[in-house]
Amino acid sequence: MHTPIAVANGILGAQPSAPTPAEALGLYSDEELVKKLPGFTNHYVTVNDIHLHYVEGGSGEPLICLPGWPQTWWSYHPVAAQLAEHYRIIILDIRGMGSSEKPAAGYDKKTMAQDVYALTQLLGLSRVALLGHDIGGMVALSFAFNYPDATDKVILLDGSHPTEGMRYMTMLPAPGTFEAKMNGDNPYMWWMAFNQIKELPEQLLAGRFRYLLDWLFGYVMIDERHMTEFDREVYAASYNHPDSIRAATGWYQAFNQDIADANTYSRLTMPVLGIASYVAYNHMSMGLPHIAENVQVIGLQDSGHYMFEEKPAQVLEAVFNFLQ
Numbered sequence: 501m502h503t504p505i506a507v508a509n510g511i512l513g514a515q516p517s518a519p520t521p522a523e524a525l526g527l528y529s530d531e532e533l534v535k536k537l538p539g540f541t542n543h544y545v546t547v548n549d550i551h552l553h554y555v556e557g558g559s560g561e562p563l564i565c566l567p568g569w570p571q572t573w574w575s576y577h578p579v580a581a582q583l584a585e586h587y588r589i590i591i592l593d594i595r596g597m598g599s600s601e602k603p604a605a606g607y608d609k610k611t612m613a614q615d616v617y618a619l620t621q622l623l624g625l626s627r628v629a630l631l632g633h634d635i636g637g638m639v640a641l642s643f644a645f646n647y648p649d650a651t652d653k654v655i656l657l658d659g660s661h662p663t664e665g666m667r668y669m670t671m672l673p674a675p676g677t678f679e680a681k682m683n684g685d686n687p688y689m690w691w692m693a694f695n696q697i698k699e700l701p702e703q704l705l706a707g708r709f710r711y712l713l714d715w716l717f718g719y720v721m722i723d724e725r726h727m728t729e730f731d732r733e734v735y736a737a738s739y740n741h742p743d744s745i746r747a748a749t750g751w752y753q754a755f756n757q758d759i760a761d762a763n764t765y766s767r768l769t770m771p772v773l774g775i776a777s778y779v780a781y782n783h784m785s786m787g788l789p790h791i792a793e794n795v796q797v798i799g800l801q802d803s804g805h806y807m808f809e810e811k812p813a814q815v816l817e818a819v820f821n822f823l824q
Contacts, residue, residue, distance in 0.1 A: 528737040530555070530573075530599055537580055540589075544599070547618035550606070553599035554592040554619070558584025561652075562625050563823070564616060564643075565591040568634020568659060569748055570713060572598035574734050575633065578812040579819075586820065590623075592616065594639055596747030598738055607750035608757040609642035609661065617647050626650065629823060633657040633808070635751050638758070641791070644772075645765040653771045655819060658780040658805050660787055662758035666692070682720050682804075684778040691716075695752035702742035702749075709745070710736040720779055721804035731809070768792040773822045775815060777803045796822075 526532050530542045530553060540557035555573050563583065567575045573591040576583075583589050593600040595612050606612070616639060620628055629652045632640030637659020644651040645661070673688035682688070695701060705712060713732055717724045738744060767790075774797040776784040781799040788795045798818050803811040 528734045533574055533577075533734065537577060539584060540580065545619065545622060547622050548611075548615045550595060550603060550615060551601040552592065552595070552615060552619065554590055555580075556588070556590050557581075558587055558589045560587045561823075562620075562623075562628045563587040563589055564620070564628050564630045564640075565589060566594055566616070566630065566632040566636030566639050567591070567597065568632070568636045569751065570709070570716070570739050571634075571735055572738050574598075574731070575806075575808055578808045579816055582812075582816050583819070587629075587823070590619075592619065594636060596744075596750055602743045602747035605750075607747070608754040608761065609638045610646060610758070610761050612639045613642035613646050616643050617650065620650065627652050629653045629655070631655040631657070631819065632659055634659045634805070638662060638751075641768075642758075642761070644768050644770060645762075648768070648770065651770050653773070653823060654768070655773045655775065655822060656784070656788075657775045657807055657815070658777050658784070660774075660784060661762055661791065662755045663762050663787070663791075664759055665787070666755060666759065680718065681722070682779045684780075684782065687779055687783075692752065695749040696755075697749070698753070699746075702745040705739075705745050706742045707740050709739040713739075717806065720777075721806055721810060722778070722802065723804075723810060726809040727806060762791075765791075769794065771795075771822070773818065774798070775800060775807065775818050777801075777805050777807055777810075779805050 534540050534542050534555055540555050542555055544553050565576050567573055573593050576591045595606060595615050596602045627650055630640040630643055637656040638661050640654050641661040644654045674686045677683040677686040678688050713735055717727045772792040772795045774784040774788050776797055776799050778801045785797045788797055800807055800811050800814055807815050
């Protein structure tokens with residue numbers, strides 16, 4: 501591995517893919533988006549042989565924030581300013597996301613956790629708390645499993661490490677449960693299978709990703725109006741590229757390796773908090789105690805999957821109470 505190099509406000513090397521027309525205009529670029537978060541700055545680094553982008557603001561104890569599918573670092577904007585009043589906030593575009601590099605491989609959560617750990621070492625952070633949503637929660641847990649001495653506390657929002665239980669997810673929805681909104685008792689997540697397919701998703705969705713976004717937000721949110729038109733365009737601009745879609749499906753196509761890795765891990769001993777929407781509460785409340793000794797789960801039953809957007813105040817209250 502080469503020596504890590506940090507560069508602020510400039511990308512190292514060539515971009516992995518050409519900008520979309522919107523990005524070329526600067527409408528949804530990192531540089532324009534970060535202006536909407538006073539006190540935050542963009543940074544680009546090379547660690548673990550990959551170019552990564554992160555946004556940083558605030559001061560105090562470090563909190564590493566990891567987003568999920570199909571979003572980017574921008575997903576933390578409803579809570580970033582408030583978090584930064586108390587902590588040093590580092591919001592990372594994980595491997596394959598946003599302005600971070602989209603290599604051909606390395607989407608197993610253990611390798612992605614290595615990316616995060618290498619970043620903490622570059623920044624001189626010996627011990628961190630992690631906050632992960634969705635896929636980001638999977639990476640946060642992998643970090644905790646593989647680097648327990650570097651992990652203070654872990655907060656998961658609708659995300660947990662892949663386990664053997666994924667193999668038993670239903671292929672067909674239970675009768676009467678696949679409606680306009682996800683059923684919390686019988687969640688049907690067809691994209692778990694769709695994203696296993698190589699090459700086809702990018703062929704179908706390149707330049708059309710907004711269709712998937714709008715359907716998904718409507719399905720897994722209680723009130724999709726909280727996902728603004730601007731937010732949707734930010735994510736569409738990021739995921740419209742074939743390389744971006746390929747990389748995102750890579751997170752899902754690595755689940756078999758993730759499950760194999762999970763079978764080698766011991767239970768976590770550091771404090772773990774699960775914040776679960778109505779679509780994930782049953783799964784998290786039953787699953788997390790099997791992998792962590794010191795765990796609590798809070799259910800936000802009046803929120804869908806995208807809790808930063810739907811219930812930011814409740815999320816912040818839970819995070820602050822847990823971290824203090």
